[in-house]
Every structure is written in structure tokens, then in C-alpha cells.
Amino acid sequence: MAYYLTGSIDGSVRMWEFGTQRVVSQQRSPGTPSITEIRFTPQGNKYGVADTSGKLHLWQGIHTSTKTPYKVLDSGMRQLSDFLFLGSSSLIVAGGDSHDNKNVIIWDTLLPNKRNIVKEYVCHEAGGTAVLAYSQLKQRMFSGGKRGDVCIFDVRQNALIQCLPVHTAAITCMAVSDLEGYLVTGSSEGEIKVRACLVK
Numbered sequence: 001m002a003y004y005l006t007g008s009i010d011g012s013v014r015m016w017e018f019g020t021q022r023v024v025s026q027q028r029s030p031g032t033p034s035i036t037e038i039r040f041t042p043q044g045n046k047y048g049v050a051d052t053s054g055k056l057h058l059w060q061g062i063h064t065s066t067k068t069p070y071k072v073l074d075s076g077m078r079q080l081s082d083f084l085f086l087g088s089s090s091l092i093v094a095g096g097d098s099h100d101n102k103n104v105i106i107w108d109t110l111l112p113n114k115r116n117i118v119k120e121y122v123c124h125e126a127g128g129t130a131v132l133a134y135s136q137l138k139q140r141m142f143s144g145g146k147r148g149d150v151c152i153f154d155v156r157q158n159a160l161i162q163c164l165p166v167h168t169a170a171i172t173c174m175a176v177s178d179l180e181g182y183l184v185t186g187s188s189e190g191e192i193k194v195r196a197c198l199v200k
Contacts, residue, residue, distance in 0.1 A: 124149060
């Protein structure tokens with residue numbers, strides 16, 4: 001669809017229409033925790049907003065007059081750095097910085113609020129998760145750490161497979177190519193690495 005969202009350090013979230021300079025709607029007002037990530041579902045009918053309070057806010061519908069999310073998920077982390085919809089709008093993985101090193105969690109939003117965290121992973125014990133990536137073809141999930149390591153998860157088995165040192169600085173971006181079987185990582189030092197072995 002011809003819409004995109006912007007999130008600000010002042011906590012505001014605005015929806016825009018491509019080709020115009022007019023704000024379609026303001027979903028969050030300034031004065032709330034800073035936005036760390038915004039993502040649409042694969043279907044494009046819902047979107048999530050993560051912030052520095054450790055919460056994930058979910059909205060439904062593009063043209064909606066409501067300024068209130070239909071669901072707020074609390075990770076219990078100090079802050080959320082990234083999140084992904086795992087092939088559907090109900091299964092969500094989130095990563096951040098937790099006091100107990102459970103820095104990657106998976107929510108099932110179809111479950112009641114008290115039981116919707118279906119898995120928590122202890123990983124990236126020195127700094128937490130910075131960024132996430134997902135291979136739907138291989139059912140592999142990747143978490144890039146703030147100390148340069150990458151943890152690999154098998155989504156089918158709900159298991160942490162291994163953690164590898166990849167960079168010497170924080171990983172700031174990751175991308176998976178299902179077609180070629182590559183994982184690409186970029187660090188805060190400007191280094192980019194391409195690895196083929198991670199999605200086999």
C-alpha cells in the first residue's frame with residue numbers, strides 16, 4: 001500500500017502517504033518513550049511499534065481513527081531494540097537488553113496475556129540483542145549482538161543452535177537471502193560480512 005510510518009526519538013509515530021507531504025494520522029504523541037523499531041506484518045494490515053520502555057504496541061488497520069493500540073506486549077526488558085513477525089501477525093520475536101540476559105523472546109498473541117511469552121532465550125550476555133533477521137525458507141532466526149556475535153535459532157525446534165563471533169563491534173543491521181542462502185551482517189565500524197554457512 002502507499003503508506004509508510006515514521007517513529008521519532010520523542011516517541012511520536014506518524015503515518016504518511018507516498019507522493020504527498022501531508023501526515024495521514026499521528027498514532028502516538030510526543031512525550032512517550034523513544035521509538036526503536038516499526039514494522040508491518042507480511043500482509044500489511046497490522047503494524048508494531050517497539051520503544052525504549054521494553055514494550056511492543058500493535059495496531060490494526062491502515063486508515064484507523066483510534067490512537068490506541070489493540071494490544072501492548074511487555075517484554076520485561078530494559079528496552080527493545082528490534083522485533084519481527086515470524087511469517088504471521090500472531091507470532092512475534094523481539095530482542096533487546098534484559099536484566100537477566102533473556103534477550104530474545106517469542107510471543108504468541110493468540111494466547112492470553114499471562115501466557116503469551118512462549119519462549120525466552122538467554123543469549124548475548126554482554127550487552128543484549130541489537131538486531132534480528134529471519135529465514136522463512138530455512139525456519140532459522142538470527143540475533144545480532146551489541147558485542148558483534150550472532151546467535152542462530154531453529155524456529156521449528158524452539159532451540160538456540162549456536163552463537164558465533166562475527167564482528168568486533170555492535171551489529172547494526174542484518175539481512176537474509178533465502179534464495180542464495182546468505183546471511184549479511186553490518187557492524188557499527190562500517191564492516192560488512194557475508195556468510196553462506198549460517199542458513200544451510
